[in-house]
Amino acid sequence: MFIHVFIYRFKCLIRDRQMVFWTLLFPLLLATFFYMAFINLNSDETFRPIHAGVISNAAYQQDQSFRSVLTDVSKGEDRLFNLKVASSKEKADQWLKSNRIQGYYFISGKELHLTVKGSGMDQSIMKSFADQYRHDHIAVEDILQTNPLALNHGLMADVSNHQSFVKETSGGSAEPNNILNYFYSLIAMACLYGSFWGMKEIIDIQADLSDRAARINVAPIHKLNAFLAGSCAALVILFTEILILLAYLHFGLKINFGNRAGYVLLTAFIGSVLGLSFGAFVSAAVKKGEGVKTAILMAVSMGGSFLSGMMVMNMKYLVAEYVPLLAWINPVNLLTDAFYSLYYYDSLQRYALNMGMMCAFIVLFCAGTYQIVRRWNYASL
Structure with a gap:
């Protein structure tokens, strides 16, 4: 039964053109515009006589x-x-x-x-x-x-003969690159856009919001099993979209991700799970209609992207300096920092800290969603 529901939820989700546009095509278009706007940013900082x-x-x-x-x-x-x-x-x-x-x-x-x-x-x-x-x-x-x-x-x-007695040290062997943070935060934003897939799964089992959810609730399968199968289908779609975005950035736009491809893919997968679980949790916790849920997810995704430096690069460092707690509770910043840690630092200590925080958020969101959904009961449908 799980496989049967998974297959049909996958077919249903992949046909949602509006959702596919916002979670796949929109990040690809935004990446192209970023490339056109920022590709000469580093060369502009080269010293000229x-x-x-x-x-x-x-x-x-x-x-x-x-x-x-x-x-x-x-x-x-x-x-x-x-x-x-x-x-x-x-x-x-x-x-x-x-x-x-x-x-x-x-x-x-x-x-x-x-x-x-x-x-x-x-x-x-x-x-x-x-x-x-x-x-x-x-x-x-x-x-x-x-x-x-x-x-x-x-x-x-x-x-x-001027001598300097101050030695400059670097945290890693990679050269600093000012444009990478824009693209890394874009990937993080795309992962958080996966929250719309999580929201869709919750709405489709919330019988007081749609006829489809009412039919699912009267079907001979537990709603949590239906939700789990649908979430797995949504995760497959979202992770595939993130892989397409990574491939476009790396092979098409020549964005450097360092020499740790396996860790980059792991980060993309954890980011996809984080976005999906976040959307499900917010949608389950908010007892309003789809429009309100969408507005909250959009506000958090775009606000987190702004604070992580996607619009203004220095914003990421200002937040880290003056409001460090905000940097650690911002999932977009955690993802952005994880990608940059893989590129710039030789040590995996900072990367592991970011991944640990994201995994903690995933556990929190999943546990919260389960506790909310399992209590939903309807007197009549």
Whole structure:
């Protein structure tokens, strides 16, 4: 009887075109739009040489040290500046006004000055360069006043040799990728959209909501067995849809999931069970019509997606910093973080913590649904 109900529930569910659209086609379309919008996000953050200018006045020509340093940082593929030499201040101001340069240096007396238009990363780098040069120049002058022979013992090389005593460490061997969180949260949202399948299974055994549910309740099979068979059919459909989404992201859009394919598939399966059980629990607990149940599931799914960084990437980190409890009770964030942990971290500790929390939610939702459904009785149908 279980297999018989499973097969017919599967045929019934797969013919629901509206549900298939929202749980399969909509995430695929959204993934395509994300790819078109965010694919160049990482390349935009690649450093490009800054268009900078310098006024070639008499003071600049006499300052051999500054000319040498500025020329050195304006050569090679990893150069800091694309340097343009202006013959006068008026010329440099004209370049700055027309945005041909981000700023220009000029020397007045013995002072190095910087003129910029507006503020931004390029302007900050130019200011840092000027500050560093002033610092080094003052240091050299102080040393030469006390030890004039230091110039013959590699003073300039020592001053220009900057060392950092802070070691940067990474949590994993993978390179950080700003666009991955958008796609991982999209997968998590698709898993939570599986809650609509869970809602459908509850509605189809809730005899006071539909004629179909009334017929199921008078059929010679226990409603919990019918619900379990239908839920298994819904899970097969939902997990297949998530696999199609993963395949499209990986093979079609070249989204990187790391080298742990088995764990990725396990996470997708647990996410599917989580979405299905969540939808069933909310639908069983809410004693209203289908419209209210749908609104609640949509609000939780989209609200959780927003807090996990699907719309604004920094939102995920703001929630983790200021409201950490909200991050741990948000199923979309748990799924998103599980996928990113597999990609970025060598250790599985963070991944296991996320999976443990999701499994705990699944047990809670399933137990709550069982306790509610088993008490449903109808005086007449």
